[in-house]
Amino acid sequence: MKKNLKLEMRNIRKVFPGVVALDNVDFELGEEVHILLGENGAGKSTLVKILSGAYQKTGGQIFLDGKEIEIKNPKHAQDLGIGIIYQEFNLVPHLSAAENIFLGREPSLIPGVLNLKKLYASAQQILNDLGVDIDARTPVKELGVAQQQMVEVAKALSLDAKILIMDEPTSALTEQEIEKLFATIRRLLKKGVSIIYISHRLEELFEIGDRVTILRDGKHIGTFPIKDISKPELIRMMVNRELTEQFPKQKATIGDEILCLQNVNRDGVLRDINFSLYRGEILGISGLLGSGRTELARAIFGADRIDSGNVYVKGKPVKIRGPRGAINLDIGFLTEDRKSQGLVLNLSVKENICLPSVDRFSKMGIVNRKQELEATEHYIKELRIKTPGMFQKVVNLSGGNQQKVIISKWLCTEVDILIFDEPTRGIDVGSKVEIYELMNQLTASGVAIIMISSELPEILGMSDRILVMHQGKITGDFSAEEATQEKILHKALGGN
Amino acid sequence: MKLKEFLIHYGRQFGTLIGLLVLSAILWILTPYFLTVSNLLNIAQQTSINAIIAVGMTFVIITAGIDLSVGSIMAFAGVVLAWAIQSGVPIPLALLIGLAVGLVCGVVNGLLITFGKLPPFISTLGMMSVARGAALLFTQGRPISGFSNSFRFLATGEILYIPTPVIIMIIVYIIAHYVLTHTKLGRYTYAMGGNEEAAVLSGVNVKMYKTIVYGLCGMLSGLAAIILTARLNSAQPIAGIMYELDAIAATVIGGTSLVGGEGTIAGTLIGALIMGVLRNGLNLLGVSSFVQQTVIGSVIIIAVLIDMALKKSKK
Numbered sequence: 001m002k003k004n005l006k007l008e009m010r011n012i013r014k015v016f017p018g019v020v021a022l023d024n025v026d027f028e029l030g031e032e033v034h035i036l037l038g039e040n041g042a043g044k045s046t047l048v049k050i051l052s053g054a055y056q057k058t059g060g061q062i063f064l065d066g067k068e069i070e071i072k073n074p075k076h077a078q079d080l081g082i083g084i085i086y087q088e089f090n091l092v093p094h095l096s097a098a099e100n101i102f103l104g105r106e107p108s109l110i111p112g113v114l115n116l117k118k119l120y121a122s123a124q125q126i127l128n129d130l131g132v133d134i135d136a137r138t139p140v141k142e143l144g145v146a147q148q149q150m151v152e153v154a155k156a157l158s159l160d161a162k163i164l165i166m167d168e169p170t171s172a173l174t175e176q177e178i179e180k181l182f183a184t185i186r187r188l189l190k191k192g193v194s195i196i197y198i199s200h201r202l203e204e205l206f207e208i209g210d211r212v213t214i215l216r217d218g219k220h221i222g223t224f225p226i227k228d229i230s231k232p233e234l235i236r237m238m239v240n241r242e243l244t245e246q247f248p249k250q251k252a253t254i255g256d257e258i259l260c261l262q263n264v265n266r267d268g269v270l271r272d273i274n275f276s277l278y279r280g281e282i283l284g285i286s287g288l289l290g291s292g293r294t295e296l297a298r299a300i301f302g303a304d305r306i307d308s309g310n311v312y313v314k315g316k317p318v319k320i321r322g323p324r325g326a327i328n329l330d331i332g333f334l335t336e337d338r339k340s341q342g343l344v345l346n347l348s349v350k351e352n353i354c355l356p357s358v359d360r361f362s363k364m365g366i367v368n369r370k371q372e373l374e375a376t377e378h379y380i381k382e383l384r385i386k387t388p389g390m391f392q393k394v395v396n397l398s399g400g401n402q403q404k405v406i407i408s409k410w411l412c413t414e415v416d417i418l419i420f421d422e423p424t425r426g427i428d429v430g431s432k433v434e435i436y437e438l439m440n441q442l443t444a445s446g447v448a449i450i451m452i453s454s455e456l457p458e459i460l461g462m463s464d465r466i467l468v469m470h471q472g473k474i475t476g477d478f479s480a481e482e483a484t485q486e487k488i489l490h491k492a493l494g495g496n
Numbered sequence: 497m498k499l500k501e502f503l504i505h506y507g508r509q510f511g512t513l514i515g516l517l518v519l520s521a522i523l524w525i526l527t528p529y530f531l532t533v534s535n536l537l538n539i540a541q542q543t544s545i546n547a548i549i550a551v552g553m554t555f556v557i558i559t560a561g562i563d564l565s566v567g568s569i570m571a572f573a574g575v576v577l578a579w580a581i582q583s584g585v586p587i588p589l590a591l592l593i594g595l596a597v598g599l600v601c602g603v604v605n606g607l608l609i610t611f612g613k614l615p616p617f618i619s620t621l622g623m624m625s626v627a628r629g630a631a632l633l634f635t636q637g638r639p640i641s642g643f644s645n646s647f648r649f650l651a652t653g654e655i656l657y658i659p660t661p662v663i664i665m666i667i668v669y670i671i672a673h674y675v676l677t678h679t680k681l682g683r684y685t686y687a688m689g690g691n692e693e694a695a696v697l698s699g700v701n702v703k704m705y706k707t708i709v710y711g712l713c714g715m716l717s718g719l720a721a722i723i724l725t726a727r728l729n730s731a732q733p734i735a736g737i738m739y740e741l742d743a744i745a746a747t748v749i750g751g752t753s754l755v756g757g758e759g760t761i762a763g764t765l766i767g768a769l770i771m772g773v774l775r776n777g778l779n780l781l782g783v784s785s786f787v788q789q790t791v792i793g794s795v796i797i798i799a800v801l802i803d804m805a806l807k808k809s810k811k
Binding site for chain 1 (some may be wrong): 529596664679680682685686687690691693694695696697698699757758774805
């Protein structure tokens, strides 16, 4: 396996403004499935993005078949035989599988006129070789997720990829589909395609991987043949800190009930949701992608309509009409996707922090700028937001500081209930702890927090109580003491 | 305001301003008459109508929208206003009627966009034709001419040697700048254009504020109609054809991004002045109107190209 080394990356460094994403990382790939393992923010995605030409490395060397290369851009990476399949597919939904596979390289009769016969035939050939049952003429939007992924694989292979990078390929697949994917991977391996496989799911790794490289905080921790290593060892190398250090959870003083949902339904999304939230607590909500976690948050915040059921805020029955209504009831919502939903990237730190509070800062429609500036200054200092100034556009801040801007924005409206959806996604480890400490301060001051997270350690480390969702229903309700990773997963998968 | 804040907010406008000054310097060298008080006032007066429409356009474009109907709305508001005056409606009331026609057309645009969920391009394209047709129907295609001197003073009069349209324009710009920088409406205009979803989730009533913005744009077209009618002593149902493009050009040259979320009123004023100076200079130089069209079009393209190149290099 070590022979026939296809790819070697030596001392790879990548620096983003303010963050060292990769710190002298080594990586090599032979004819194998090489697993890249690490927590969120460990540097896996950065490393493969350098390979796929999406990022330029700051330092280090890359060798392909023994020759040193500089990967200039994604097109160049393709030409070198490096294909990548991202978690989010890059397919055009209205075009057929065949058209997607050959997008930009369509076979033509004369320049500009497609050779449709050849297009469909070649695409079908590739799909058949992959052993998947897809008609090349089917529009991609009519295919299932697993099939769309196969179209992506076919696209990469049509480019003559010798190295295929798969970023979390199984995150949206069912058990059966995963089996099929693995069969395809094995077939590809026989054809001489090497695979870099990124995943969090430890079970899978032992099934499909040959070797594993562990990254942590942008550093190379180790590379091992998968059969020489055990699961606990892998976890220790991935995390390498006690849970208590990582999650500075403080004992909460639980106060009065502040929010109560009774039999809340939203057609096809939420079913019979019942729970109460108390001042001073962090209520963790766990569940798989599509379990209705985010939908629940949006319903509480008035962003989506509730079809039936009762909501009580501070003991009073309420009908929440739109986000404005929720804000008037002192509810705030930190969305999962900061950039597309939480921030106006092109506006300044000040504008973003003050946006939901402009009402409070203005009389007859005229904004009191002095109050705005004072409030902004206060939160920049209090939350230690690292920014050159309050007029800096938020697009230029790091993920952690952007999240602090969003937290400030809600603190500024004086919320009592704060919903965090994936509070630390894409945020580096140091800032994560700061965000957790902020949560502690908030709960200590009597704010109630609902924390939705895909990261079980985060749920277990920070919550006072944990709800688990599955298919729009609450299927589990644990206290922090009784909850374990296994129990939560069991409920999240719909177990009894 | 601190220097740093000032530069962040207005750095882009300095670039455009320098462009305007360079252009003026060239024209001054080519034709000394360019830099005389009477010519400069002339330019300001000729610019005023486009400049006023461009203010509304700036608000609309900052929300990431577009308004193609401003020229037609101006024509429609103009003929209704002229009819009102000639029917003996007192002038102040007639002026309000003119503004109201513009406002109503703009609000309809806004409602179609927010509640009808139409793309701004489509709804205002429709309104462009509807308002034009309404103006033609209303007048049977004939201009309405002949007004009292007190009405015509709005375009031909002077206050302290400054033509009235210029004074109206300056007042509009001061108010618009204040609204955009110091009011809720201004904050929300930027927020809606920068990220509508985030604005909604921050509790901004996007439907209402967008409708207000389009209404405002329509009302400013009504104001432009008043000045134009007074200046020509006639309201023409075919007035203002292609005015939407001049207003968009002034806005974009002034640094407002068509993607939304960015732009200033000061920039738009400079943009409108660049258009006006260019027209005036080409006239003074005796350049034929066919060539003028081509030159002005090229200037728009070059201005935006330079702007994009500068933005890219900053990143």
